[in-house]
Amino acid sequence: xxxxxxxxxxxxxxxxxxxxxxxxxxxxxxxxxxxxxxxxxxxxxxxxxxxxxxxxxxxxxxxxxxxxxxxxxxxxxxxxxxxxxxxxxxxxxxxxxxxxxxxxxxxxxxxxxxxxxxxxxxxxxxxxxxxxxxxxxxxxxxxxxxxxxxxxxxxxxxxxxxxxxxxxxxxxxxxxxxxxxxxxxxxxxxxxxxxxxxxxxxxxxxxxxxxxxxxxxxxxxxxxxxxxxxxxxxxxxxxxxxxxxxxxxxxxxxxxxxxxxxxxxxxxxxxxxxxxxxxxxxxxxxxxxxxxxxxxxxxxxxxxxxxxxxxxxxxx
Numbered sequence: 001x002x003x004x005x006x007x008x009x010x011x012x013x014x015x016x017x018x019x020x021x022x023x024x025x026x027x028x029x030x031x032x033x034x035x036x037x038x039x040x041x042x043x044x045x046x047x048x049x050x051x052x053x054x055x056x057x058x059x060x061x062x063x064x065x066x067x068x069x070x071x072x073x074x075x076x077x078x079x080x081x082x083x084x085x086x087x088x089x090x091x092x093x094x095x096x097x098x099x100x101x102x103x104x105x106x107x108x109x110x111x112x113x114x115x116x117x118x119x120x121x122x123x124x125x126x127x128x129x130x131x132x133x134x135x136x137x138x139x140x141x142x143x144x145x146x147x148x149x150x151x152x153x154x155x156x157x158x159x160x161x162x163x164x165x166x167x168x169x170x171x172x173x174x175x176x177x178x179x180x181x182x183x184x185x186x187x188x189x190x191x192x193x194x195x196x197x198x199x200x201x202x203x204x205x206x207x208x209x210x211x212x213x214x215x216x217x218x219x220x221x222x223x224x225x226x227x228x229x230x231x232x233x234x235x236x237x238x239x240x241x242x243x244x245x246x247x248x249x250x251x252x253x254x255x256x257x258x259x260x261x262x263x264x265x266x267x268x269x270x271x272x273x274x275x276x277x278x279x280x281x282x283x284x285x286x287x288x289x290x291x292x293x294x295x296x297x298x299x300x301x302x303x304x305x306x307x308x309x310x311x312x313x314x315x316x
Contacts, residue, residue, distance in 0.1 A: 005102045013102060014041045016095040017048035024051045027258045030285050034251035035155075042106065042154035045099035049086075050117065050147055052096030053079045057121040058190075072125035080118055087111045107153045116146040129207070130196045137312040139194065140176040141169065145314055148172030148237075155248040162316070166307060167240025169314040170233040171256060177230035178263035181223040185211055185274035195222055216271035223273055227263035234260050236307055242299045249299050253292035258285055 005013065021029045021044055032043050056079045057072070085092050086101040100114065120142030130136040152168035153159055180187075180194045187193055188210050200207055203218030210219060234256050241249040261280050266273045280288075 005098070009098075010102060013048075013095055013099045014044060017041075017044035017099050020044075020048045020051050020096070027280065027285070028255065030289070031251045031255040031258065034247055034254060034289065036245070036247045039155050039245075039248060042103050043151060045103040046147075046150055046154055048096040049083075049100035049103075049114075052094070053083070053117065053121060057124060072127075076118075076122055076125045079121065083114055083118055087114060103154060108159060109150060109153050110159050113146050113150050116142055117150075120146075124192070127191075130194060132196050132198055134312070136194060136196050137173070140173050140180075141312075141314050144172035144176035144179075145169040146172065148175075149314070155244055155252075157243065161243070163307075164240050164243040166314060167237050167243075170240075170307075170311065171237035171252065173312070174230045174233035174237060174256070174263075175259045177226045177233065178259050178266070181226040181230070181266045182262055182273070182278045184219065184223065186277075195226075199225070211274070220269075220271040220273060224267045224270075227267040230263045231260065232308065232311060236311055239302070239304055239307070241296065242302055242304065244299075246296050246299075250289075250293050250296040253295050254285075254289045257288035257292055261288065 021032065025047070028047060032040055032047075035043055056075050082092050082094060082097040083100065086097045087104060089101060089105065092098050092101065103109065104111070104114070120139065123139060123142065128139075130139060146169070148168040148171045149165050151172075152165055157164050157168065159165075184193070184195070193207060193210055195205075195210070197207060199222050200210070203215070203222060205215045205218050205222075206212075209215065237256060238253065241252055244252060258280050261284065262278050265278045269275075269278070
């Protein structure tokens, strides 16, 4: 067993993780450059594991080309077994899972969090669909909110600091809600949808015909509902940055602005939101980072607003 890594092994794992994030997420890759070197490497290691799990579950290549897989239970078993081996401190032989082994050991990450993420993949493997808004939030926690918690401990947040971890979870929730709004068409093409059945019924949208042209007005209204809620979670997440170092706060605020812009673009496009994939340009990312650097420098002067008790709260 070896939950820690020799310098040469760790360096190789970091290099592989850096390559993974460069291919899988330009937005996160850009924001991660703002971390101090130690935090950056740990964030890359964590990202590599999350990305690899997602790719195994969905038959993707670094987040691209999602397909309907025929062997979902076997894929879930594979990523579960490898994750458990990594958490037990065993060398897995898969760089992404060995990355988890290293970052979990270095940060004292609670093992329940990686398992909560695996539970999100299990929902997809079961061809799960949300009935209610509560179901939607529970799913968003499992596939993104808990990633916010794990990312927070890579930044030095103590695993018992529930107040800061709630804000970190809020950022993950914001990201996922914006992603769901942006990716409605892509998900539908893979036989998935994450809009609650109750919402669809209210707009008289059949779950198996979400992208029908006649449904675009109703669908755009539901997408705005997602992005409005994402904005509330984003605003809440920003209140957690005074607990972070300057560089971590800079990275978090940059990521919040970049992903928040995606949600706002989806909302502005309305029924044309899925004619082409929504993203942010390099110039936009640079502008968001510049603004975030000023916000991070002033974070100690921020008027902290208590967390909205009506916002969905992660499980303890």
